[in-house]
Amino acid sequence: MIGTLLARPLELMEENFRRPTGRAGRFFGNLMAVQHRSLTAWTIEHMDVRGRQRVLDVGCGGGMAVKLLSGRAAQGFVAGVDYSMEMVEQAVRRNLPAVARGRVEIRHGDCSQLPYEDASFDQVCAIETFYFWPDPLAGLAEAYRVLKPGGQVAVTLEMSREAADDPSLTQRFFGRRFTERSQRAGLHILSGDDLVDRLTKAGFQDARFVSEPRRSLGWVCALARK
Ligand SMILES: C[S@@+](CC[C@H](N)C(=O)[O-])C[C@H]1O[C@@H](n2cnc3c(N)ncnc32)[C@H](O)[C@@H]1O
Numbered sequence: 001m002i003g004t005l006l007a008r009p010l011e012l013m014e015e016n017f018r019r020p021t022g023r024a025g026r027f028f029g030n031l032m033a034v035q036h037r038s039l040t041a042w043t044i045e046h047m048d049v050r051g052r053q054r055v056l057d058v059g060c061g062g063g064m065a066v067k068l069l070s071g072r073a074a075q076g077f078v079a080g081v082d083y084s085m086e087m088v089e090q091a092v093r094r095n096l097p098a099v100a101r102g103r104v105e106i107r108h109g110d111c112s113q114l115p116y117e118d119a120s121f122d123q124v125c126a127i128e129t130f131y132f133w134p135d136p137l138a139g140l141a142e143a144y145r146v147l148k149p150g151g152q153v154a155v156t157l158e159m160s161r162e163a164a165d166d167p168s169l170t171q172r173f174f175g176r177r178f179t180e181r182s183q184r185a186g187l188h189i190l191s192g193d194d195l196v197d198r199l200t201k202a203g204f205q206d207a208r209f210v211s212e213p214r215r216s217l218g219w220v221c222a223l224a225r226k
Pocket of ligand 1: 017018019020032033036040058059060061062064065081082083084087109110111112126127128129132133134
C-alpha cells in the first residue's frame with residue numbers, strides 16, 4: 001500500500017473514497033472519519049436531529065456520522081448502510097456500545113436497494129457519497145421510500161460548483177486540480193441547484209440548499225421533505 005500511495009496517491013485516494021477496500025480502504029475509512037467530521041457536524045446542524053427520531057445514513061463509511069447522529073437522537077435509533085464490507089466493520093467498531101444496546105445498526109447494502117422497510121425513518125442523510133452512486137435517481141427514490149411522510153432527506157457534498165469564486169489558497173493550489181481530475185475520472189461535480197433539481201425529480205418537496213463556498217472544495221447540503 002505504501003508503494004502505491006507514493007506512486008499514485010490521488011488514484012488510490014479516489015478508489016478508496018468511492019469504495020474503501022482492503023488495508024488501504026481501512027486506512028482511508030479512518031482518515032475520512034476525521035477529515036469529514038466538521039462537514040458531518042455541519043450537515044447534522046441543518047438536519048436538526050433529536051429525541052426519539054429514527055435516522056439512516058446511506059454510504060456511512062467508517063461510521064462517524066452514525067456516532068454523532070446517535071448522540072443527537074439520544075432516545076432514538078440510527079442505522080448506517082454501506083456497500084463496502086470494510087466500512088461496515090469499521091462503523092460497527094466505532095459504534096460498538098450503541099450497537100450492543102440496539103440503538104445503532106450497521107448493514108451491508110447498496111443505496112439503490114436499501115435493506116429497510118417503507119416509511120421506517122424520520123431522517124435520511126448521505127454525506128460525501130452521492131457522486132459515486134451509479135444511478136443517483138434510484139438512490140434518491142430509495143431514500144424517499146424508506147422515509148416516513150414528512151420525513152427529511154439531506155445530501156451533502158464536500159466538492160461542488162458552489163466553491164468560492166475568490167478561492168482560498170488551498171482551493172487555488174489543490175482544490176481546483178483535484179476537482180478537475182475527478183471530473184475527468186467521470187465524477188459529476190454538482191451545484192446546489194443541481195441537487196435541488198434531482199431531489200424534486202425524485203418526488204421530494206420544499207427542496208433547498210445551504211452552502212459554505214470557502215470550506216474545502218465548496219460544501220453544499222441539499223435538504224427536502226417527503
Ligand atoms: C467518500 S466515502 C464517505 C463516507 C462517509 N459518509 C463520510 O463522510 O466519511 C463514500 C462512501 O460511500 C460508500 N458508497 C459509495 N457508493 C455506494 C453505494 N452505491 N451504496 C452504498 N454505499 C456506497 C462507499 O463505500 C464509501 O464508504
